[in-house]
Amino acid sequence: MSTTTTRTTEQALEGLKTILADRLVTSQSVREHHSRDLSRFPAVLPDAVAFPQNEEEVASIVRVCAENLVPIIPVGAVSSLDGHIIPVKGGVTVSTRDMNRIIEIRPEDMLAVVEPGVTRKQLNTALRATGLMFPIDPGADATIGGMASTRGSGTTAVRYGTMRENILALRVVTPDGTVIHTGSRAKKSATGYDLTHLYVGSEGTLGFITELTVRLHPIPEMVSSAICAFPDVQSAVETVIECVQYGIPVARVEFLDKVAIGGVNAYSKLDLQVAPTLFFEFHGTPAWVAEQSQIAEEISANHNGTGFKWSTDADERTKLWQARHDALWAARALKPGCEVYGGDICVPISRLAESIVAASEDIAASFLTGQVIGHVGDGNFHTAYLIDPEKPEDYAEAERLADRMLERALAVGGTASGEHGIGIGKLKFMRKEHGDAVDVMKRIKQALDPLGIMNPGKMGQEG
Amino acid sequence: MSTTTTRTTEQALEGLKTILADRLVTSQSVREHHSRDLSRFPAVLPDAVAFPQNEEEVASIVRVCAENLVPIIPVGAVSSLDGHIIPVKGGVTVSTRDMNRIIEIRPEDMLAVVEPGVTRKQLNTALRATGLMFPIDPGADATIGGMASTRGSGTTAVRYGTMRENILALRVVTPDGTVIHTGSRAKKSATGYDLTHLYVGSEGTLGFITELTVRLHPIPEMVSSAICAFPDVQSAVETVIECVQYGIPVARVEFLDKVAIGGVNAYSKLDLQVAPTLFFEFHGTPAWVAEQSQIAEEISANHNGTGFKWSTDADERTKLWQARHDALWAARALKPGCEVYGGDICVPISRLAESIVAASEDIAASFLTGQVIGHVGDGNFHTAYLIDPEKPEDYAEAERLADRMLERALAVGGTASGEHGIGIGKLKFMRKEHGDAVDVMKRIKQALDPLGIMNPGKMGQEG
Missing domain, CATH: 3.30.43.10 (Uridine Diphospho-n-acetylenolpyruvylglucosamine Reductase, domain 2)
Incomplete structure (x- = not known):
């Protein structure tokens, strides 16, 4: 070539x-x-x-x-x-x-075919008349191609899965300029190596995704949300575990620690009780949503949750989730002029409480301010450390805290990134997490991109 | 090496x-x-x-x-x-x-770690006390390792996914004798190439799976089943599409054609109306199961379904699903001494009715007896042609019918196998379905198994 x-x-x-x-x-x-x-x-x-x-x-x-x-x-x-x-x-x-066309929407097959530059909000706007939605919500209005490349997820993954579960097929330009397709429009298949999943999450290092066939989901007839405050992190997380084990298909369940609640109160003008808190969302028929909410309330009460109230009011709900999405900006507002150094780990849910507690204790013992928020139904949480961009010692301390958290995640069978990906920042953890499997990844990279031209210096080549 | x-x-x-x-x-x-x-x-x-x-x-x-x-x-x-x-x-x-140990069950993480020779029934027996289950049910009491290698699924995949969605992590001996691990115990991850999904469905051609971490699901508080007869295939399939689009999380929804119902009646001593028929199953709380059943009944009635009745009686349900699982034996009993030549395709659900109708018309026009049954919620169905093993012309005719069905599946965006896999039988369809992506698969095979010793002459090497 x-x-x-x-x-x-x-x-x-x-x-x-x-x-x-x-x-x-x-x-x-x-x-x-x-x-x-x-x-x-x-x-x-x-x-x-x-x-x-x-x-x-x-x-x-x-x-x-x-x-x-x-x-x-x-x-x-x-x-x-x-x-x-x-x-x-x-x-x-x-x-x-400039590749942002929605090529096809097939409501009867609950799928859409899009170019990689289509954003998730753009797709959902186009879907309005169909009664269907593309629920994956990483916060930013990211492109579908970018979300696929990084195996993105977000608040709704606990119910609808991540990009991993929501891509049926791809078209890809391989590093020698050949165009291939992977997967099909069928919901399942047992034919051949799963190339779709190989490209999803490969961060642009194996080829260029030019088209994606994504799964759509029915817009629920009813949506309700609820907030509940807990005496400690442990109680909040145990509530989540029990809800999941009970089989309640929570659509969202987010944890915010005290610092995050304080920030959200100030930034979004709310008056939430300053305590470890869960935000819930339930999707379904009116009767089923009511039942789910009631079961979740009972489980929360058993774990000393207080102030549980659920609501189907759309304005109230929008305000709540906007506040959740603004948590990062709220954190920055706590300390004007600061920037956020973020962390993102995912652990087996049984280890989540201790992981969050340890991250919080690290923050408490540090000279930095920081908060913990999380997609707790998946065992995934984020830390945000506030650093002064002019101070190298802030940066070093944030890195120390994030790396400690990450080492602990790996020690309990977790992963170095729940949803942000490897990029440059986490290359140094690849071998710690994957061991000799990194060599298998390198062989795949070498086989599919022998010239090493696709996003070089990243996953598959380094680490 | x-x-x-x-x-x-x-x-x-x-x-x-x-x-x-x-x-x-x-x-x-x-x-x-x-x-x-x-x-x-x-x-x-x-x-x-x-x-x-x-x-x-x-x-x-x-x-x-x-x-x-x-x-x-x-x-x-x-x-x-x-x-x-x-x-x-x-x-x-x-x-x-001899590798059939259940290594660990972690109810709080809803996962189990097993050796590859553990069968699905063995695992479910061991899970009894936990309130959890491993729901994937391909019919046979297959091993978890075999089910992973062939990306197996079955009747419950419409609700719980296939093996693709239910494996968190693997241990694999690579073709040079190195032991690697893939994935983690975290529910999601964005770190590195998705090797877990690469090995799942690779039919033993890339390595030897020595350990699997599988996802578990709560045993539902209540299970109900229902049967409904329809005037034609189209009405039955449209009922399924509407149920799925409505967001009813049916746990099973199986289609049986007239011939299959006739066989099942004779073999399992039932007196079902001889018509295209759906078998439903619903999982959840008592109230939610009742609501799902009622919505499904309304949708069925709108499509001229008759005789819909739902039941939570365990004996009745067991009898029904045993009859469904025995459909293959029932078919054989229709013609003593015959064998079954099976087909297995999966199509976008909007093309399912026409696909089943075409397969049925082919059978009607043939000198062979045959039936159609299907995991219709996924767009997956099976044909069974009864052949006399002594007659080469029976074999040739069955192959002709199966290949025609398969060509039609590919023409409408489907796949050559929903769940049985490639093996030897479908190698000839690999390039028709996957085009130049087959060359990418071959490069991966060559990179990971350069000596070509893992299950040679199969996927990744031929086709």
């Missing part, structure tokens, strides 16, 4: 210019916009940013880059949190901005 | 004898038992059958076989349906018979 053994960036850019004309951009401002994500990692400028409009153009770009050994960094909404899209080895950032 | 470039079977058997003593068996009867599965494909004798007792022994076996270029065929309950475990290139069949 390759006609050179050294990188020939100038030649690549010339070739790309021929394909894309003014949709190959080398201006400083556009390159800067694609030089970093929402993480703490330093910016690296790509050599150029490409805006293809269709799969054929992506395939042409990949072929030109392969011939010239120039890295390709696929990019969606630039909302990743661990440096995934920073072009650490330079190269061409290829944005899905 | 390999110290020879030609296969040296004698040397391998000597080496294995040293490891396994009398658990390396070369008797004719044991080799014959492992020479074929439940499919129509001709038997091929393995050179020997090995019965390791633990992971270390499996790793030693793999190393000896790799050194001598001798094929390894992993085998569980020998209940595969498409020739998966036939040693088409000879070699050593490695049985999981």
Whole structure:
């Protein structure tokens, strides 16, 4: 495939210019916009940013880059949190901005076919008339392609699964410019290696996703939400475990610690009791929602939860979940001028209480302010440490706290990232978590991207 | 790794004898038992059958076989349906018979850790006291390892997913004898390539699974079942689509055509109306089960379903589902001395009615007797053609009918196998279904099993 053994960036850019004309951009401002994500990692400028409009153009770009050994960094909404899209080895950032068509919605099959640049909100707006929804909600209005690449999830994963469970099929441009499809429109299949799941979560290191077939779910007839305060973290988490074991299909169940509740009260003008708190949401028929809420209330009461009240009022619910989504901004508002250093682990649910307690104790013993919030039904939680970007000692302390939490997660059978992914930030934990399986991953990377041009310096190549 | 470039079977058997003593068996009867599965494909004798007792022994076996270029065929309950475990290139069949320990049950994490030879019924018996269950039910009392390797599913997949959704983690001996682990005990993760899903469904061609961490589900407080007869296939399938779109979490919804109902009536001494029929099952709290049943009854009535009656009587339910599971034997009983040639496709649910109608019309126009039954909530159905094993023309006709059905499935975006897998029988459809993605699969096989010793002549190597 390759006609050179050294990188020939100038030649690549010339070739790309021929394909894309003014949709190959080398201006400083556009390159800067694609030089970093929402993480703490330093910016690296790509050599150029490409805006293809269709799969054929992506395939042409990949072929030109392969011939010239120039890295390709696929990019969606630039909302990743661990440096995934920073072009650490330079190269061409290829944005899905102009590939944002909803190709097909098939309500009768409960699926939609979209280009990778479609955002989740865009898709849900288009679905309004169908009675169906795409429930995965990572907070940001991320692109579906980006969410697939990072195996994203969020608050509703406890009920509807993550991107892992919600992608039926893909179209992918492989690193030699071949277009393949994976999966099918059938709900299940037993034919061949599961390439769909291999590309989901591969963070752009194995190919460029050009089309996704996603599963849709019925918009529930009724939605109710509830809040309950607990005397301690343990009681809150035990309530969640019992709800899940009882088989209540909670649609959301989020934990906020005292600091987070304080922040949310201030930022979103609420007057919640300042205590470890669960936010619940239930989906279903009116009778079933009432029954679920009642069972959850009983279980909460058994664990000394207080102030449980459930509501089907849409305004109240929207306010509550907006407050939850704003928890990160609320945290920042606690200390003006600060930035947030985030953590994201997932553990077996039986180890969740001790994991949260340990993370909280670390924060209490530290000179940094921090909070814990979590998608507790999945055993996934986030820490947010407030750091002064001018102070290296803040940064070092946040890293120390996050790494300690992560080591503890691995020690109890958990994972280094529940939903944010590896990016650059967690490469150092790959071998600790996966052991010799990292070598299997490297062999797959080598087999599918022998030139190493897809998002190099990341998963599959390093770590 | 390999110290020879030609296969040296004698040397391998000597080496294995040293490891396994009398658990390396070369008797004719044991080799014959492992020479074929439940499919129509001709038997091929393995050179020997090995019965390791633990992971270390499996790793030693793999190393000896790799050194001598001798094929390894992993085998569980020998209940595969498409020739998966036939040693088409000879070699050593490695049985999981003696690796059937339940290593750990963690009710609070809703997971169990098992060796690959544990069967689903064995696991459910061990779970009784916990209030949890492992719901995947392919019919046969298959091993968990075998079900994982073939990405098995069955009647409950519509509610609980297939093996794809129910395995959290694996331990695998790779083809060079290295032991790796994949996944974790956390419910979700965004770290690294999804090796768990790569091994699930790989039919023993990429490594030997030595341990599985599976998800458990609460045993529902109440179970109800219902039967409903319909004037035609279309009405039955539309009922299913509407139930799924309404968001009713049916635990099972099975379709049986007229021929199947006739067979079931005769075989299981029932007096069901001879018509296209749905069997439903609902899981949940008593109130919720009642509500689901009522909604399903209303939807059925809208599609001219008759005789809908639901029951929570355990004996009645057991009889019904036993009859469903016996449908294959019931079919055979329709024509004494005959054998069954089976088909297994999965299509987008909107194409299910036409797919079933076309399959039925093919049967009606053929000189063979046949029936259609299906896991219709997933768009998955099976044909069973009754053939006289002495008549090559019966065999040829069954193959023609099955292949026609399969071609139609691919034409409407479906898959060549919903749950039985590729084995030998469906290799010829791999490229038709997956196109150039087959080359990606072959590169993965080559990268992970460069000597080609894991279940050779199957998926990833041929097709």
